[in-house]
Structure formats: structure tokens, C-alpha cells
Amino acid sequence: MGDSPASGADTVAAIGEFGLIRRVTEGTPQPSTTLLGPGDDAAVVAAPDGRVVVTTDALVEGVHFRLDWSTPTQVGRKAVAVNLADIAAMGAVPTSVVVALACPGDTPAAVVTELLEGMAAEARRVHVGVVGGDMVRADNMVVSVTALGDLGGRPPVTRSGASPGDIVAVCGRLGWAAAGLAVLGRGFRSPVSVVNAQRCPDPPYAAGPAAALAGATSMIDVSDGLLADLGHLAESSGVGIDVQTDRLTVAERLVDVGAALGADPMHWVLTGGEDHALAATFRSLSDLPEGWCPIGSVVTSEVGVTVDGLPYEREAGWQHWT
Ligand SMILES: Nc1ncnc2c1ncn2[C@@H]1O[C@H](COP(=O)(O)OP(=O)(O)OP(=O)(O)O)[C@@H](O)[C@H]1O
Ligand SMILES: Cc1ncc(C[n+]2csc(CCOP(=O)(O)O)c2C)c(N)n1
Ligand SMILES: [Mg+2]
Ligand SMILES: [Mg+2]
Ligand SMILES: [Mg+2]
Incomplete structure (x- = not known):
């Protein structure tokens, strides 16, 4: 589960960046708000009310999670959940998610695919797709998510509107x-x-x-x-x-x-x-x-x-x- 580096064919290094991207993007279903999904230079998503809410939060191995405490699926879910919570905190509903993953080359490919599946699963709970991402080499795992949201015609609920008596x-x-x-x-x-x-x-x-x-x-x-x-x-x-x-x-x-x-x-x-x-x-x-x-x-x-x-x-x- 990530605490012992894999050797041989099924590591991130052996599969390579583009093989890994194919593995995690091909055949992934997208909701209808994803007008153009992963595979091009950027995705195109519907912005129903003409405004877009956007937020980003990163999780760092050893700081936000440990792979001997959590499964890769749980880490993926958490990375998306913390971002969807920020969208909700604006009074918005999420419309899509993009993800970035940094990890060492000896990371088992299964850890990466499970992590990304966890991300997609949490996104599916709110009917949105993972519409793009990035994967790079690093000494420690870092999972970064950006979530987009829609206000449904309402003003955003900010941190600044409280008044005495509320x-x-x-x-x-x-x-x-x-x-x-x-x-x-x-x-x-x-x-x-x-x-x-x-x-x-x-x-x-x-x-x-x-x-x-x-x-x-x-x-x-x-x-x-x-x-x-x-x-x-x-x-x-x-x-x-x-x-x-x-x-x-x-x-x-x-x-x-x-x-x-x-x-x-x-x-x-x-x-x-x-x-x-x-x-x-x-x-x-x-x-x-x-x-x-x-x-x-x-x-x-x-x-x-x-x-x-x-x-x-x-x-x-x-x-x-x-
Ligand atoms: N490097 C940065 N550049 C621009 N804005 C930033 C940067 N880092 C944080 N912010 C902004 O500062 C505000 C507060 O950030 P913070 O990360 O504390 O919020 P949060 O995501 O709600 O909290 P948490 O990270 O604990 O989930 C947000 O609007 C965020 O976009
Ligand atoms: C291994 C490990 N050690 C400590 C913690 C505790 N922790 C990490 S970040 C955070 C606050 C939110 O962070 P952020 O402000 O970046 O959203 C808390 C409570 C953990 N989850 N895992
Ligand atoms: Mg933050
Ligand atoms: Mg927040
Ligand atoms: Mg946050």
C-alpha cells in the first residue's frame, strides 16, 4: 500500500508519464457539463450562470496523510473532498475537478491508479468529473486539486458578511x-x-x-x-x-x-x-x-x-x- 516501493514493471517509472495518463483517463465517463474532457491542452466545462467559482488545496505526504495510515483511495477521496468543501462554503455546487499528482518513480502504479480512482469516486458523489490533471516526479507524494463551482445565479456567501446579532x-x-x-x-x-x-x-x-x-x-x-x-x-x-x-x-x-x-x-x-x-x-x-x-x-x-x-x-x- 505504498510503504514498500515496488520494483519491476508496474511502477510509475516503468510505465512512464504518458502510459500513466492513458491508464487513468481512457474510458473515464464524464457528466454532460464536461464539454471537452481530458486529453487536450485544457478541458472545456459548462459555466451555467456565466461566473466560475474556483479553489485549490494540496495534500502532502507526511503532512496531510500517511500511506501507512490511509489507503490510496482514501487519500484521493480526501484530496477532492477538501476542495469540494471550499466550493460548498461559497454556497456553490461543484462543476468539475482537475488534479495534479507528484510522486517518486518507484511508486507502484496501482497506488496511483487507486488514488486517482478515489478522486474520481468522490467527484462522482457530487456528479462532477475529473476533467484534467498533471503527473510529475517528486521525492514525496503531493496531491493537488482544483475544483470549479457554480453559484446558480446567487451571490457568493463570503467570509465578510456577518454582523452583530447574527x-x-x-x-x-x-x-x-x-x-x-x-x-x-x-x-x-x-x-x-x-x-x-x-x-x-x-x-x-x-x-x-x-x-x-x-x-x-x-x-x-x-x-x-x-x-x-x-x-x-x-x-x-x-x-x-x-x-x-x-x-x-x-x-x-x-x-x-x-x-x-x-x-x-x-x-x-x-x-x-x-x-x-x-x-x-x-x-x-x-x-x-x-x-x-x-x-x-x-x-x-x-x-x-x-x-x-x-x-x-x-x-x-x-x-x-x-
Ligand atoms: N499562494 C497563494 N496565492 C494567492 N492566494 C492564496 C495563496 N494561498 C492561499 N491563498 C488564498 O488565501 C485564502 C485563504 O487560504 P486558505 O488555504 O487558508 O483557505 P482554505 O482553503 O479555505 O483553508 P484550508 O487550506 O485550511 O483548507 C484563499 O482565498 C486562498 O485562495
Ligand atoms: C500525517 C498527518 N499529520 C498531521 C495531520 C493533521 N493536519 C494536517 S493539515 C491539517 C489542517 C488542514 O490543512 P490545510 O490548512 O493545509 O488544509 C491537519 C489538522 C494529518 N492530517 N496527517
Ligand atoms: Mg487552502
Ligand atoms: Mg476553506
Ligand atoms: Mg480548503
């Missing part, structure tokens, strides 16, 4: 991937529910456009941690946000894992990234679409995020390089 709400899981990371980091492989949440998120894609339709005033996906990402909303909007911990449910599974590892599960909920829940603000409680839960409010205090009215003393979320 309700802060979330849709999706919080703390599960962080619990999974803690489990994997200690060398365990179970409970599988939290470990799988770390291996690949299950973002509530449809909740983004639903929030937009319901009049969400701002929105973000939780990639780095709830407090860290609400911090981006607060800063962009120039507001304060207070999170009420009695509004946050800590799943029984997280309580159990926290007890087993001597960790505080509420800390995972407040600061764990990688579940890609959506967090948004709404003018009133009655605006919240199904599946959204109120967790706090936008306040007039200084710009930033508080927890139960107080500053949070620990790290608010993940930061590269610190």
Missing part, C-alpha cells in the same frame, strides 16, 4: 478527524469511526447551497479548527463571535476516545480541523436550514472569537510551520 451555526461533524489523528498518532487503528474520519472527511456538500438559499450572511468550511476558522469569519467581517460550548454536542464516541487517550474531547470539537463541517452566520434562528445547529452568536465586542464569553487559552487550530 446566529452562528454549523452543519457537519466536528472533532472526529482530530480524534482519529490522536488515535493514529499513538499507533492505534481503532475505533474505526474516528480513524476513518481522519482518513477521509464526509463534508455536508449540499448544506452550502442550502445555506446560501436560506440567506446565510457568511460561511466557511472548518479545515483548520472551528475556533480558527470562525476567527477568519470574525476578522473578515470585523466582528466578534462567541461560541457557546453547551450548544456543541460531543459525540459519545469522542468522549470514549478522549477518556482512553487522556485528552479533552471538547478541545477536538473546538479546534480539530479536517472534518470540513460548514460554519455560517444567519440573521435569525428561523433561517437555519435542516441539519444546521446554532452554536453561538455574532457580537459587538472586539474582533475575534471567544468561548463562553472568554478567550480560548489553547491553540485555536492547525497552522502550517508553527
